[in-house]
Amino acid sequence: QDGHCDEALNICHKILVNDPLHLGANQLAGAIALQKRNFEAALDFFIKGLSVEPQNEKILANQGLALSGLERFDEALQSLDQAIALNPHFPEPYYNKATVLIKLKRLEEALTYLDRYITLKPENHLAIFLKSDICRELGRLELATIECRKVVNLQPDYVPALSNLGQFLSDQGFYEEALFYLQKGLSIDQSADILRRWLNDFL
Numbered sequence: 001q002d003g004h005c006d007e008a009l010n011i012c013h014k015i016l017v018n019d020p021l022h023l024g025a026n027q028l029a030g031a032i033a034l035q036k037r038n039f040e041a042a043l044d045f046f047i048k049g050l051s052v053e054p055q056n057e058k059i060l061a062n063q064g065l066a067l068s069g070l071e072r073f074d075e076a077l078q079s080l081d082q083a084i085a086l087n088p089h090f091p092e093p094y095y096n097k098a099t100v101l102i103k104l105k106r107l108e109e110a111l112t113y114l115d116r117y118i119t120l121k122p123e124n125h126l127a128i129f130l131k132s133d134i135c136r137e138l139g140r141l142e143l144a145t146i147e148c149r150k151v152v153n154l155q156p157d158y159v160p161a162l163s164n165l166g167q168f169l170s171d172q173g174f175y176e177e178a179l180f181y182l183q184k185g186l187s188i189d190q191s192a193d194i195l196r197r198w199l200n201d202f203l
Helices: 002-016 023-035 039-052 057-069 075-087 092-103 107-120 127-139 141-154 159-169 175-186 193-201
Strands: none
Touching: 002 023, 023 039, 023 057, 039 057, 057 075, 057 092, 075 092, 092 107, 092 127, 107 175, 127 141, 127 159, 141 159, 159 175
16 A cells, blocks of 8 residues: 555656646645655645645645644644535544544544534444544443444444443443453454453453
């Protein structure tokens, strides 16, 4: 995958040599830089892309992530709010804003935007898993358990959800069911040390 990204980035650079404000090349190069966590470079590409098309909600959504990676949180939120205002049915800015709000420890707000994202993309198990984690942090263990069950229903072999579900159930005293999910997780990933430690507490 990295090889394909590097190849695509090289193509973008060749295009940008002749046309520095090429929208597609800046957008793709920025996305690749973002994936590589090179936030400064990503932001530079996104700024150039927005100079051509200031109301491109996809670039604004990615720019929000780049700014967040640089810990420029207020600017990140502004960029994401602009993306949401431009297209309320585009899901990514809601998820991106939730991640920024989590960094700022504004978990209730993060949960609101994550719910909006999940409404638009109900099959995204990673978003639901994140919601489950936020609910746990907020002390809502029953809701965290419900959301974690949804993840397991969508992705039965997703070990982080199996391990969390086992922990949540154990914390609520449902030991037999907790043991089932912990054993299932360990059967999928033998290297999951945290699962092994929890199982040792049971056995």
